Amino acid sequence: MIAAREAPAVQLLGRLRSRNERVFYGVIGFVGLTLAWEIAANSGLFRKSLLSTPSAIWKAGVTDIGAGTLWPHVATSLEEFAIGFIVSLAIAIPLGLAIGWFRRIDYLLNGLLAALNATPNVALIPLIILVAGIGFESKVIVVFLSTFFAVVVTTFTGVQSIARRHLEITRSFGGSRWLAFRTVALPSTTPYILSGVRIGAGRALVGVVSRFDVWRPELHR
Amino acid sequence: MRSGHLALSARGVQMQYRDRGTGKTLLAIENVDLDVPDGAFVSLLGPSGCGKSTFLKIVNGLLPATSGEIKLHRVAKGREDAMVFQDAALFPWYSVLDNVAYGLVCAGVTRGEARRRAAPFIELVGLKGFDDKYPYQLSGGMQQRANLARALAVDSAILLMDEPFAALDAQTRELMQAELLRIWNAAKKTVLFVTHQIDEAVYLSDRVVVMAARPGKVIADIEIDLPRPRPLSVKRTPEFAVYEERIWRLIAGEYEQARAAPDAAS
Numbered sequence: 295m296i297a298a299r300e301a302p303a304v305q306l307l308g309r310l311r312s313r314n315e316r317v318f319y320g321v322i323g324f325v326g327l328t329l330a331w332e333i334a335a336n337s338g339l340f341r342k343s344l345l346s347t348p349s350a351i352w353k354a355g356v357t358d359i360g361a362g363t364l365w366p367h368v369a370t371s372l373e374e375f376a377i378g379f380i381v382s383l384a385i386a387i388p389l390g391l392a393i394g395w396f397r398r399i400d401y402l403l404n405g406l407l408a409a410l411n412a413t414p415n416v417a418l419i420p421l422i423i424l425v426a427g428i429g430f431e432s433k434v435i436v437v438f439l440s441t442f443f444a445v446v447v448t449t450f451t452g453v454q455s456i457a458r459r460h461l462e463i464t465r466s467f468g469g470s471r472w473l474a475f476r477t478v479a480l481p482s483t484t485p486y487i488l489s490g491v492r493i494g495a496g497r498a499l500v501g502v503v504s505r506f507d508v509w510r511p512e513l514h515r
Numbered sequence: 516m517r518s519g520h521l522a523l524s525a526r527g528v529q530m531q532y533r534d535r536g537t538g539k540t541l542l543a544i545e546n547v548d549l550d551v552p553d554g555a556f557v558s559l560l561g562p563s564g565c566g567k568s569t570f571l572k573i574v575n576g577l578l579p580a581t582s583g584e585i586k587l588h589r590v591a592k593g594r595e596d597a598m599v600f601q602d603a604a605l606f607p608w609y610s611v612l613d614n615v616a617y618g619l620v621c622a623g624v625t626r627g628e629a630r631r632r633a634a635p636f637i638e639l640v641g642l643k644g645f646d647d648k649y650p651y652q653l654s655g656g657m658q659q660r661a662n663l664a665r666a667l668a669v670d671s672a673i674l675l676m677d678e679p680f681a682a683l684d685a686q687t688r689e690l691m692q693a694e695l696l697r698i699w700n701a702a703k704k705t706v707l708f709v710t711h712q713i714d715e716a717v718y719l720s721d722r723v724v725v726m727a728a729r730p731g732k733v734i735a736d737i738e739i740d741l742p743r744p745r746p747l748s749v750k751r752t753p754e755f756a757v758y759e760e761r762i763w764r765l766i767a768g769e770y771e772q773a774r775a776a777p778d779a780a781s
Binding site: 462467482 | 621
């Protein structure tokens with residue numbers, strides 16, 4: 295009966311761990327890093343003016359949320375993200391499928407897309423500012439571009455990776471190419487599309503918080 | 516069962532490839548003639564590289580022959596031919612029922628109707644109760660049963676089987692051979708069966724067509740006069756051994772010749 299003598303807190307931890315190991319250890323990792331950071335800052339390991347502390351960030355966050363100054367910014371960012379992301383997917387997925395499925399569309403666009411994909415988004419930002427300014431539209435364009443190529447390339451790769459023998463089945467039984475597209479190409483490409491969407495979402499989040507205000511003259515007076 | 520019609524008639528089938536590296540033309544199949552009567556079980560037997568699978572794909576329409584003529588007996592409904600693939604080649608995103616129904620879907624049958632018509636063939640191949648399972652939940656032998664059911668369901672005049680049991684373990688393979696004969700007898704199909712295994716060809720077939728490699732050509736056409744139905748114990752009889760020995764000598768002789776003159780064929 296050793297377990298019965300353990301402190302209630304330890305018993306609780308044991309129960310939580312056995313319920314969901316993934317969440318349990320995930321929380322430990324997060325809390326552990328936060329504590330280590332706080333302790334390191336307070337012990338004078340680095341200057342707080344260079345790298346803030348978790349407790350200071352928490353306080354600032356509470357103040358901002360309380361004052362209602364955070365939500366409008368979050369809402370704007372979310373809107374920019376949603377529009378850019380959805381429009382991007384709506385064009386990139388069909389385009390990636392078309393390039394993968396039709397040889398001639400591949401020949402037509404592949405070199406062009408490879409060149410554009412190799413262009414860093416940062417290099418395009420001045421151009422985007424010239425065309426769309428520094429407001430809502432330009433952020434949407436950055437989100438769009440951040441997502442677009444990741445999704446086109448992974449979707450295209452997915453179509454290229456369809457097992458030949460699977461396509462042979464449809465042909466062997468006299469099915470049309472359109473049937474092969476719907477019943478073979480789409481299901482086997484779906485995992486690739488989803489991973490493209492995931493990568494694209496990550497890049498788009500970076501895009502939406504990118505600092506256009508570097509070019510805002512009122513900040514440089 | 517034997518109506519005297521030919522389910523398949525091939526004349527002078529040739530297949531040439533152009534080697535991309537050297538630019539040379541390679542003869543994969545040289546002048547193959549083959550007749551398969553309605554209801555017969557005929558095997559194409561030969562070493563790898565003899566073009567037996569290529570010939571099957573030509574009959575199926577997956578590959579165009581360089582020259583020659585293929586005639587398939589026309590049937591009122593359904594396809595003339597249906598392929599049973601080497602690796603079961605089932606779609607991992609479809610259940611057993613949808614995989615078996617897929618051949619019918621390719622023929623333009625609606626999905627619901629295709630499922631309804633596929634169901635009895637799942638039972639025929641011994642997969643009753645597995646309709647909703649997915650390919651990864653099946654053993655290799657069961658996947659091949661589904662592969663066979665898909666080809667049976669389209670009700671073709673001839674069944675083309677491309678080494679369907681090659682990847683199975685020895686015991687499962689024997690069991691599937693016996694099962695295939697049971698199903699062949701029940702479904703009254705014509706079968707053209709490709710294999711590199713002598714005992715498999717002799718056990719299953721009415722006729723074994725022996726092919727040699729480089730270039731692929733027919734070197735013998737042997738009638739297998741063993742009584743049917745054939746239990747697996749037939750394989751342990753002296754008559755069976757005589758057929759095996761005879762075919763083995765033919766193949767070994769070709770092999771010796773090819774070794775003596777490696778470049779003669781090209």
